Amino acid sequence: MPPRGTTAPPETPPTPSHSSPRRTIWTTRGQPCDENGYDLPEGTPPPPKEPRAPNNYWPFVDEEEFHFADFLFMHEQMSAGNTDILMSLIVAFQMSRYGNADPPFSTSKHMWDTIDSIPLGDVPWEGFKVSYDGDVPDPAPSWMKREYKVWFRNPLHIMEAQIGNPDFAQEIDVAPKRVLGRNKKRQFTDLMSADWAWEQVDQIVAEDPDTHGAMFAPVILGSDKTTVSVGTGQNEYYPLYAALGNTQNHVRRAHRDALTVIGFLAIPKTERDQQDTAQFRKFRRQLFHASLAKILSPLKPWMTKPRVTRCSDGYYRRVHIWTRSLHCRLPEQCLLACVVSGWCPRSLKEAFEGKSKELWEGYGIIDDILPFTSYFPRANIHELLSPDLLHQLIKGTFKDHLVTWVVQWMEMQPNGKGMLICFSNVYHSHIASRIAAAPIFSGLHRFPEGHGFKQWTGNDSKALMKVFLPAINGLVPPAMVHAVQAFLEFCYLVCCSQIDEMRESFHEHGIHEDFLLPCQHSVSHYWQLIQMFGAPNGLCSSITESKHIKAVKEPWCHSNCNEPLGQMLLTNQRLDKLAAFQVELESCGMIQSVRGNPVWSSIALLCIPQVQENSEDVDQEEVEGQTSEGKSSFAVLPMWTLVQLSHFLDIPDFEQHIRRFLYDQLHPDSEVCGMDVDIEECPRISPTMHLKVFHLATAVYHVPSDLSGIGGMHREYIRMTQAWHGGPACYDCIFVEREAEEEGFHALGVAQHNNVTYACAFVKWFETHGDSPCPDTGLWRVKPDFMAHGRRMCSVIHIDSILRAAHLIGVYGDKFIPSHLRYHHSLDAFKLFYVNKFADHHAHEIAY
Structure with a gap:
């Protein structure tokens, strides 16, 4: 039945809403009462808790002793033997320095007995x-x-x-x-x-x-x-x-x-x-x-x-x-x-x-x-x-059905064995080469040599979903690409944290009566289950x-x-x-x-857990704190002069880019932007001025559908360095907010970091290819933006206009890519790129 005072929800499939402001209507139930169950008058404050003495940390001596036990047992998970060794070392250190010893705990058993004495959370x-x-x-x-x-x-x-x-x-x-x-x-x-x-x-x-x-x-x-x-x-x-x-x-x-x-x-x-x-x-x-x-x-x-x-x-x-x-x-x-x-x-x-x-x-x-x-x-x-999103959609439908379907179709084609995704470490397929060529991205699990489809984790399946569509486009019939694209759209929509009653994009053609694969059949119940139980990701x-x-x-x-x-x-x-x-x-x-x-x-x-499905570079994390839309900040590094930085970046007109940026900052209401104004109208700067240079930025934004903290906030790192973790150079692409009155990808620009200065970033621009997304993959395409004389369009932008990182994947077409091509060459090797909205749920929400 519908909620009291409302009309029954229409029996139409729901779709996610990208709007964040919302209003909540509550029932009158859940009324506060006293300890005997009698309702309290409206406005009555809650009864006070039993006061705790300011220095009462019992069974611990003080705050530091509690943190010490919490660190060893919960975070470090130190074994009994190692805990005893640590306590002995503390005793030896204190005796040698101060002539007496007072360790937090004498032995591991002492620490465990103290934890066992905590009166709270005791459900035996x-x-x-x-x-x-x-x-x-x-x-x-x-x-x-x-x-x-x-x-x-x-x-x-x-x-x-x-x-x-x-x-x-x-x-x-x-x-x-x-x-x-x-x-x-x-x-x-x-x-x-x-x-x-x-x-x-x-x-x-x-x-x-x-x-x-x-x-x-x-x-x-x-x-x-x-x-x-x-x-x-x-x-x-x-x-x-x-x-x-x-x-x-x-x-x-x-x-x-x-x-x-x-x-x-x-x-x-x-x-x-x-x-x-x-x-x-x-x-x-x-x-x-x-x-x-x-x-x-x-x-x-x-x-x-x-x-x-x-x-x-x-x-x-x-x-x-x-x-x-x-x-x-x-x-x-x-x-x-x-x-x-x-x-x-x-x-x-x-x-x-x-x-x-x-x-x-x-x-x-x-x-x-x-x-x-x-x-x-x-x-x-x-x-x-x-x-069950993980086993019904991601593992059951995507990994067990769609990927297998694509592989088996290719096996049936002439010379299909040469195009197979690798099933061993000896043979490398064409698709595997494309997957391996995808540029690195914050939080994206890479498949450097392709991936064998015999050993899977949930994270492997999720990671492959993000790069699979561009890899198969051009190698299989468009109808198969459309099928994979439609499933990915559905999967990302149904995984959102808030799903509304709008009709579009949920089930266009329905379910065939003779379609009896268990995981796929379960999808037919989703729109009813969402209306009954809310967003499935919880x-x-x-x-x-x-x-x-x-x-x-x-x-x-x-x-x-x-x-x-x-x-x-x-x-x-x-x-x-x-x-x-x-x-x-x-x-x-x-x-x-x-x-x-x-x-x-x-x-x-x-204290990173040692038991994990796979080990990745830490380039994203949950953020605890209040919710906000997004911001970017940078880590401090040494100073450069303008001339030194211009020579290092090999950008002779770097000074002009800085001056045009300053014009935009000083004339925010100007009808002409700094890139188009006469350079003589831009502020002059000294060639010897010092600039702070940064190779790592952090973007924090609200994304409750992805891995996030309690307020739905998420932090990712935007890299711009000649050597990332001792490896090749890494210059991430970014989404830049450009048209505030537009929605989706129309409101964004795509650029690539080179280096960052003070409160601004030097970027190389991409321009949109076509007026609509690719008809097969549903992904927007961009290409490097060149000026009339053949040089890349570059500019300096304020960091406040950087929304977050963007993931670009080359448009491979139907060609084989060279075996020597590595992922860190991809952004320079291709002339056309997909804007990968399947990189994560937040990208899917903004790059539509």
């Missing part, structure tokens, strides 16, 4: 055992005789901790909301902005009017198996995660303790000849659903009766805790929905109740397994499954996969690998205690927030 681990209780044959298979241990933490206490986390005070929606963009279209952003939250709240109030004003708190669940080692033995784990649905999407995507591991599920193993038996498959499904029902059982009483809970803003509210969505990969979705692998997990079981054969053969539904949602009120597993399985690093892989690496699960559980509990204690101290003003403390922020940036 519990466990239960499950075993097969059916008829046992003789001889019995091993899986029937085993006991399976499941570990969990009370999800009620976990959710109350998230609801009351003061760090989320501005990022929790206590009631459903309706968000309107600048175009006055409804926007689907966070879970509480979509139809499902409104419908559930209206249904709860209709069934029990006494719950009017209560806060609706859905619990988002996520599960995904992960492997921590390629060695022998037990190396698989099955973590279960939970997050508060009221927390806004960007908080979960920024991994600010908004996603918590609440359990480790059992993974039944058996002999090879038993793995595909009907009994074992049924037991695995029953074990999974029974475990979830047991773990979530503490939530059940509060699904029909609100529980008074203190919230992050300090107020008490009556809270309805609810099981909401599950984000996981397609195999887990089939397991959750009790359908056969490869069938749509959103199929409806109720219409075929009692028709087992028809369900199995016609619809792939398993009717003798009871989903865990059956144990809870108003929960339908087939309605609660969320879209519910993607990539969030849980990223959490694997902190919750599973790093704790496993720092265990002694002898029965490691118990050590991993304890590590997670200590990490939660340290995080909760830090939030408590920050809220009391006893320590400065890490996001605002340059010392501890620097320490955090130095």
Whole structure:
């Protein structure tokens, strides 16, 4: 049903809105109350927290001791042996210098005991055992005789901790909301902005009017198996995660303790000849659903009766805790929905109740397994499954289907083997050469020798999406290029943080009835799921996969690998205690927030996790802080004179460029720009004047759809140097804001850095090729801009006009490129370039 006081949203597919100003309409629910559940009069301040003594850092002696433990255990993840060595070195140093020793901790056990004494974030681990209780044959298979241990933490206490986390005070929606963009279209952003939250709240109030004003708190669940080692033995784990649905999407995507591991599920193993038996498959499904029902059982009483809970803003509210969505990969979705692998997990079981054969053969539904949602009120597993961008779109559709399709088509052509993407380190394909020739770009994973398509990570698939389209254009039929381009457009649109009701560019031709590939079929449900649950990027399985690093892989690496699960559980509990204690101290003003403390922020940036899918140069990062549209700044380097710099850059008229730039700055309202004015009218400058020269700039801008901090801010580095990391020269291209009244690419210019001076940059310009994007790829094209006498069009521009970095890829056509061409030659080797709007989501939003 539509939100109260509004009209029903039109049944048309949504599309992202590029407008950032928006208006939010809230319901009247989520009313503050007192500790007994009675509503507070409007304007009543929240009850004060229990005061904490200014110097009370117990169980730590002082702030420095807490930071020391936090650094060693959370950031550096130092082993017990190395911690003991460090403490011994501190003692030896202090004894030699001062004649006495007072280390922060005497041993690693002392530090761990101190962390364990933190009273906050203490949700202990519990466990239960499950075993097969059916008829046992003789001889019995091993899986029937085993006991399976499941570990969990009370999800009620976990959710109350998230609801009351003061760090989320501005990022929790206590009631459903309706968000309107600048175009006055409804926007689907966070879970509480979509139809499902409104419908559930209206249904709860209709069934029990006494719950009017209560806060609706859905619990988002996520599960995904992960492997921590390629060695022998037990190396698989099955973590279960939970997050508060009221927390806004960007908080979960920024991994600010908004996603918590609440359990480790059992993974039944058996002999090879038993793995595909009907009994074992049924037991695995029953074990999974029974475990979830047991773990979530503490939530059940509060699904029909609100529980008074203190919230992050300090107020008490009556809270309805609810099981909401599950984000996981397609195999887990089939397991959750009790359908056969490869069938749509959103199929409806109720219409075929009692028709087992028809369900199995016609619809792939398993009717003798009871989903865990059956144990809870108003929960339908087939309605609660969320879209999964990573495995359904990026891996499933792009990597497994489209790339394979292109490769197989080329294999079928004459001499197709010579054009294959390389499957080994011996043969290099034509496409691989094109991919390898793409210029480097901030945050872009490179494929220096092409890439073998047998070993993939999610980051590999995302990276290939950014450069694949220009690489295949000219080598495959235009219809295939159009298909890949249409998918990329859809993928980037659906990954946006805010999606509105506009009709364009979502499904133009619909889905063919006989199109049964599981991942592609799931796309047909997306527009409904977006209207139900909001933007999919807040519910993607990539969030849980990223959490694997902190919750599973790093704790496993720092265990002694002898029965490691118990050590991993304890590590997670200590990490939660340290995080909760830090939030408590920050809220009391006893320590400065890490996001605002340059010392501890620097320490955090130095502690790069060792467990990563691949290692890249750090040329982009999340930025914590308030939201703003964008700015550029530079790092200070030595001084040059104007003459020295002109000789170094080999630009004889460099002085004129400076003078024309100064004319623009001194005459901002002039009808004639500095590039066209007579040089004699420009300010004169001394050839011996000194200029500060910079080889690295930082651009900070708002991009909530990409990797960003809590406010959606993102920092990237713009490089202009003769040697980047000891390698070849790197002169990045940039987007320059030129036409404020235009939108999209029409408002931008593309230029390439040479060097930067004071508050300005020296650039070489590109001009747009044609009046519209390429009809095949949908990408704008640019070419170097030359003046009448054949020299490149250059100018000096103010840094305030630099929006961010731009990624250009050469237009390869149908020609083979030389094998000796390297990526750092690309910007000089081609005459025409694509403006790669698929470099990231922000580029897609501005270069349309």
